[in-house]
Amino acid sequence: MLSIKNLHASVEGKEILKGINLEIKAGEVHAIMGPNGSGKSTLSQVLAGNDAFEVTSGSVTMNGENLLEKETEERARDGVFLAFQYPVEIPGVSNLQFMRTSVNAMRHHRGESEMNAAEFMKLAREVSKQVDLDPAFLKRGVNEGFSGGEKKRNEIMQALMLQPKLAILDETDSGLDIDALKVVSDGVNALRAEDRAILMVTHYQRLLDHIVPDFVHVLADGKIVKSGGRELALELEDRGYAWLGIKDDETAANSAN
Amino acid sequence: MKPAPTLLSPAFLHPAGQALPEPLLALRKQRGAALVDMPMPTRKTENWKYSSKYLKLTDEMATSLPTTGKTGSALAVPGYKVVFINGVVMPEASEYPDLDNIRIQRFGDLSDAEASDLVERLDSTLDAKAVQFAGLNTARFEDGLVIRLKPDAALDQPLFIIHEVTADASGSAFPRIFVDAGRNSQLTLVEEYISSGEEAVFVNSVTEFTLAEGANITNIRLSMGGENVQHIGATGVTQQRSSRFESHCVGFGGPLRRHDLRVRLEGKGAECKLNGVVVTQDTQHYDNHTTIEHVAPNCDSEETYRNIAADKSHAVFNGRIHIHPDAQKSNANMSNKNLLLSTGAEIDTKPELEIYADDVKCAHGATIGQLNEESLFYLVSRGIGRREANVLLTMAFINELVTQIPVEAVRDTVQARLSQFFDQAFQEV
Ligand SMILES: Nc1ncnc2c1ncn2[C@@H]1O[C@H](COP(=O)(O)OP(=O)(O)O)[C@@H](O)[C@H]1O
Numbered sequence A: 001m002l003s004i005k006n007l008h009a010s011v012e013g014k015e016i017l018k019g020i021n022l023e024i025k026a027g028e029v030h031a032i033m034g035p036n037g038s039g040k041s042t043l044s045q046v047l048a049g050n051d052a053f054e055v056t057s058g059s060v061t062m063n064g065e066n067l068l069e070k071e072t073e074e075r076a077r078d079g080v081f082l083a084f085q086y087p088v089e090i091p092g093v094s095n096l097q098f099m100r101t102s103v104n105a106m107r108h109h110r111g112e113s114e115m116n117a118a119e120f121m122k123l124a125r126e127v128s129k130q131v132d133l134d135p136a137f138l139k140r141g142v143n144e145g146f147s148g149g150e151k152k153r154n155e156i157m158q159a160l161m162l163q164p165k166l167a168i169l170d171e172t173d174s175g176l177d178i179d180a181l182k183v184v185s186d187g188v189n190a191l192r193a194e195d196r197a198i199l200m201v202t203h204y205q206r207l208l209d210h211i212v213p214d215f216v217h218v219l220a221d222g223k224i225v226k227s228g229g230r231e232l233a234l235e236l237e238d239r240g241y242a243w244l245g246i247k248d249d250e251t252a253a254n255s256a257n
Numbered sequence B: 001m002k003p004a005p006t007l008l009s010p011a012f013l014h015p016a017g018q019a020l021p022e023p024l025l026a027l028r029k030q031r032g033a034a035l036v037d038m039p040m041p042t043r044k045t046e047n048w049k050y051s052s053k054y055l056k057l058t059d060e061m062a063t064s065l066p067t068t069g070k071t072g073s074a075l076a077v078p079g080y081k082v083v084f085i086n087g088v089v090m091p092e093a094s095e096y097p098d099l100d101n102i103r104i105q106r107f108g109d110l111s112d113a114e115a116s117d118l119v120e121r122l123d124s125t126l127d128a129k130a131v132q133f134a135g136l137n138t139a140r141f142e143d144g145l146v147i148r149l150k151p152d153a154a155l156d157q158p159l160f161i162i163h164e165v166t167a168d169a170s171g172s173a174f175p176r177i178f179v180d181a182g183r184n185s186q187l188t189l190v191e192e193y194i195s196s197g198e199e200a201v202f203v204n205s206v207t208e209f210t211l212a213e214g215a216n217i218t219n220i221r222l223s224m225g226g227e228n229v230q231h232i233g234a235t236g237v238t239q240q241r242s243s244r245f246e247s248h249c250v251g252f253g254g255p256l257r258r259h260d261l262r263v264r265l266e267g268k269g270a271e272c273k274l275n276g277v278v279v280t281q282d283t284q285h286y287d288n289h290t291t292i293e294h295v296a297p298n299c300d301s302e303e304t305y306r307n308i309a310a311d312k313s314h315a316v317f318n319g320r321i322h323i324h325p326d327a328q329k330s331n332a333n334m335s336n337k338n339l340l341l342s343t344g345a346e347i348d349t350k351p352e353l354e355i356y357a358d359d360v361k362c363a364h365g366a367t368i369g370q371l372n373e374e375s376l377f378y379l380v381s382r383g384i385g386r387r388e389a390n391v392l393l394t395m396a397f398i399n400e401l402v403t404q405i406p407v408e409a410v411r412d413t414v415q416a417r418l419s420q421f422f423d424q425a426f427q428e429v
């Protein structure tokens, strides 16, 4: 489904991604782990098409099509979904209006008729229950005044509404308490499907207790330095990143979480 | 030696229409005489600094537009309405409420005694030195409306005033309204300024409100004239004890748009809320000058203005709050936020605070910015088209103010005009 070859990207002239290679097939769940600053969010943002990041070489194809030459909205309509590490607050645009516009843009792209307000409301209520968000949140501004956990649940809610082909989840587990982590991982597990690929970016292994990945990759300084099965995540938890020769001050302190 | 200032052309000092009571004719004459040496605003005129270059009055525009004939394209609005065409009321197109405690009279229908009483009060809400063009209106009006609300009078629906100019020839119009709101009376007055025809015209309007104790008035002002209309308008308000004035000014740009809004809180516990939205595009202009005078103690004012400027347009906001020495426990809030949709657009904003009392709460803030790139990316990453994302974010900037407009028909009109604006402003997005 997704094929990343020798991907280099930089921001403000500074190279962040230094040759990423990654193949993801439909139905698979891949986890990317790595210390802070290793380039995980950069990779996620580049895949979603954020032009604050410049791709300097390499290629990304999705189902055989060149992803990099498409606009962000086209990628989204083709099924790319990014759950943001830091979801943006947009006061003045209600969550409901935002999601309905989004769902209808996708439907329009597929040649389907728009969902009317009532149909949409019904769907939105159901899905909000699934991620344990009070439907009252739908009326608030997009992410406006949401707690960290509420923002993450809102991202998962959008993924469930949009049913993407490729879901990229950037640290969707960070800042969640145990209960919220359960809700979010149930949501992600509900997304697992044969025709869908999931790329999970995480700093800690604890999410992987709930969502068992098929593959784990370690990203350090803009490169994938090691790939393996889920046992790699466990090993990282036991031994930190240091045994791979990677410096990471935080993980040692936080691995107990 | 200073060069002699350019004066208002004498061509502008000939009022038309004599069908007015004698006291009003005399007032007109007196005001006209006072304008003989009125200097035209220039770059150096403080309160016209950013706008004088847009004011292009020619002698062809000095003549009053004809007041007979067709009623133009006056909107089909529901309920009570009064239609002005070129500054003169069209009774056949109007629909007055039929109530004993609300009197709506044309200037021409006033008795001499009533007219004398009105003469005492006209211009009383506006400082003629600060708002010179209000004086021009008084020198030129041909007709006008006095709306008198007796104590406790309340109109069950909004009263619409449609001000249309039919610009089939060059000329000018001087619509005038005076609202005398008695104790505890209530009214929502909607003013819509529209135009038809293509010739260059000048509209010079004045609306005044005097609010007695406990009166509660809402004024919605929609400025939607065409690209051929230069409009200088003023709204003056005086408020007595515990009265409340709420204003919603929505303006779309033009070759010259100027609105002065002046509110004097003269009675203890009076309260005003002023909302404003301005949208400009192409090479349009819009200038709002507001002044809130806290004269009496314990008054509240809350002002929220938003400007959106696209293309090469130019919006100006000047908000002055003046807290007089006796106005202890004043509470004044002013917020002005500005959105530039293009690098060629210009917005000038200036809050002015003059505080002469010590026990007051006064907050103000002004910002100028562009659409947030991160927010745009977030929206398009959900498949929302770039154009639509721009529209959503621009609407987000003014939504709070648009939804507060308390009349649905007006909100619909505003939304429709905004859609046109977006179609053009984001056509290349
Ligand atoms: N917009 C940006 N401008 C400048 N530097 C950035 C920007 N975004 C990320 N970086 C830098 O790129 C590197 C990788 O960041 P990021 O991809 O966020 O890492 P991770 O998600 O793995 O913590 C860091 O050194 C970070 O400071």
Ligand SMILES: [Mg+2]
Pocket (backbone or CB within 6 Å): A040, A041, A042, A085, A171
């Ligand atoms: Mg990150």
